[in-house]
Amino acid sequence: MEALVGKRFPGGSYTVERWENVLLHDVVEHPVDPTGIVHPIGLFHVPLAACGWSYREIFEICGAESDEAVRAGEYTWELTAPMRAGVTYDIAGEFVDVERKHGRRGGVFDKVTFRLDLSEQTTGALVARVTNSWLFLRSDP
């Protein structure tokens, strides 16, 4: 698993369309921003939708024993500017850490941390950095 560290995602690009942003605001019951700012909830799915791998592929890369053997860990977002609807962002990133841990309830698991950067495609300006930790439960470590 340690060999994962430094492995880069294929990357891709994503544009949150206006309709998508309106519906995201509906989901969380927050008024739509009139200037087109995307609700921060978009930072959950936009980087992953355009990282170049599907959830299934990430699970396989990390050796998930099943879908049920994956847990959400910690999520960190750092923003230099809000995302905006209609703007295309390039996504790039890599795995940054793997840590074997022993939980009180879940037994042995690997905490896999990866980082994805969102940059505005036209300017290259970094807009957000997302660092996610997913926990992969191990029944036979």
Add this chain to the structure above:
Amino acid sequence: MKRDDVVVGTLVPEWRLAHVTESRMRLLAAILRDPNPIHWDRDEVAARGLGDRLINQGPTNVGYVCNAVLAWAGNDSLRSLTVRFTSNVFDGDEVVAGGTVTHITADGADVLATCDVWLDRGDGTRAVEGVAVVALPPELPPATSETDSFPSTQRSTP
């Protein structure tokens, strides 16, 4: 209130939702093309031993926390957010999100407030906890001096 009135201990005004609804879980599942049935199939939730109510998506729960921050400091105010999930939220649950300022710093022209933030279910169970860094605008809505009693039946935001 003015930005200068924000101090360590100032509370982020609470954001409340009287009922988490099944329809919005289905909507997010469709937007994300999320095939996980725990968000739209009660029988599957029961079959997995997870109870008899649909389970709200984690991103939505964090979205509620964001709502509290955005309603307080503006839609462009969030500079960073670190969260972890501590419990599920189910359809029909009442939820309340809020926070407390723990640190204030200047960053160039920005004044940044670091806040402990959270989302609780109506029964008091903490569902999300974390830390947000928020750029404070010159003027903010009135902050509360102490946490409102809970539960409530009304949302506090538009």
